Each structure stands twice: as C-alpha cells, then as structure tokens.
Amino acid sequence: MRKAMIQLGNRVARRAFQIRQALADRSGEGFVDTAIKILMAVVIGALVLAGLYALFDETVLPT
Template sequence: MANFIRNTQVKAMTSIWTAKQKARELADRTAAALTDRTGQGTLDVAITVLISIVLGALILAGLYLIVDDTVLPTITQRIKDMFNYGG
C-alpha cells in the first residue's frame, strides 16, 4: 500500500512539474513575442495584399467583359437556333 501511495505522489509531482514547465515556456514565448519589435515586414505584407486585391479585381472585370460581350450572345443565339428548329 505504501508503494501505491508513493507512486501516486511521484506521478502527481511529475505532472505538476511538467505543467509548471509548460507554463513557464508559454510565458517565455509570449514575453518574447510581445517584446519583439522587428515587425516582420508588416508593411510588405500589406502592400502585397493590396496588389493582389487590385490584380484580382482587374482580372475579374476582364473576365466579366469577355463573358458578357463574347460568350453570352453566342450562347443565346445557339439556344434560339436550337429551339427554332424547323426540322
């Protein structure tokens, strides 16, 4: 019985120590992240996002113009021809 109690105490102490160690590591990483003043290229990322949004909008507008002027009238005419079959 004494062995069981001792083993339980050792496991509990090990678990507590592991939890404390993980909490310390988390606190250290958090402190390092909060005190880091490098910015990691925040302005570069913002410019890249803006450029990608503008290019995406231009591509979407171009595709809309192509589909609206070229594809849709052709499809509409083909559908009309298909239903006006005199056959």
C-alpha cells in the first residue's frame, strides 16, 4: 500500500512539474502575430473575391 502511494505521489509531482514548465514556456505565438495573420487572410480573400467579380462581370456569390 505504501509503495502504491509513493508511486502515485511521484506521478502527481512529475505531472505538476510538466504543467509548471508548460506555463513558464514563453516560446508561443503572440496575440499580435495571430491578429496580423487573420487580417492578412481577410484582405487576401477580399482581393480574390474582387478579382472574381472583375473577371466574370456577374454575381459570384448570390444573396
């Protein structure tokens, strides 16, 4: 019984260490980077849609 409790305590301590390391990691992507990527996708999509309208001269996305 004591051995099982020690093993459980070791697993909990190891998992707590992993969580602490993940929270301290600062190599992730920032909010500004993500916002710029989303803005670029919207602008490129609008340009593609405008190009389709100019190319086909009719309704591309009917309402």
